[in-house]
Amino acid sequence: MPALRLMAHNIRSLWNVGAFFRTCDALGVEHLYLTGYTAHPPRKEITKTAIGAEQWVPWEHSRDPLPIIQSLKQEGWQIVSLELTPDAVDLATFVPMEKVCLVVGHELTGVLEGILALSDAVVQIPMLGKKESLNVSVATGIALWRLGTQ
Numbered sequence: 001m002p003a004l005r006l007m008a009h010n011i012r013s014l015w016n017v018g019a020f021f022r023t024c025d026a027l028g029v030e031h032l033y034l035t036g037y038t039a040h041p042p043r044k045e046i047t048k049t050a051i052g053a054e055q056w057v058p059w060e061h062s063r064d065p066l067p068i069i070q071s072l073k074q075e076g077w078q079i080v081s082l083e084l085t086p087d088a089v090d091l092a093t094f095v096p097m098e099k100v101c102l103v104v105g106h107e108l109t110g111v112l113e114g115i116l117a118l119s120d121a122v123v124q125i126p127m128l129g130k131k132e133s134l135n136v137s138v139a140t141g142i143a144l145w146r147l148g149t150q
Contacts, residue, residue, distance in 0.1 A: 001150070002098055003098065005102070006031075006104070007035060007068065007103045009065050009105050009106070009112065011036075013137075018045065021050035022049065024057045027148050029144060033059070033060060033062065035063065069101075069115065076099055078099060078121065081116055082124070083124065088123055091123045091124060094147075105136075
């Protein structure tokens with residue numbers, strides 16, 4: 001099973017951030033990066049959804065995600081963005097490396113082009129219904145579970 005990290009960039013919803021903490025705890029994600037204008041603890045809305053996980057899941061906040069991504073790449077981490085792009089690989093068939101940092105982005109506009117350009121892979125979750133995407137925290141949970149069980 002790969003080692004997992006998560007980067008959440010420009011996430012608007014405090015409840016989504018809280019859900020990231022709970023998901024990271026549940027799936028053994030070793031570090032959570034909250035970047036851009038993504039909110040971070042202490043916030044009551046985050047705590048309400050995280051139910052305390054923000055107290056033990058290792059995390060950090062940085063305005064600029066690019067230096068973190070570049071450092072992770074130098075340390076051998078595979079940067080995998082979850083995004084709807086024409087060349088995105090189906091998550092179900094994607095084979096991750098030993099160390100993966102999943103990147104998720106803004107609830108409406110997605111992962112920034114600059115981050116996509118630094119990504120080693122872009123994956124997507126195929127949609128069977130009429131909507132094109134899932135809530136970012138739900139999609140993150142699915143992606144982390146899939147990546148972590150390969």
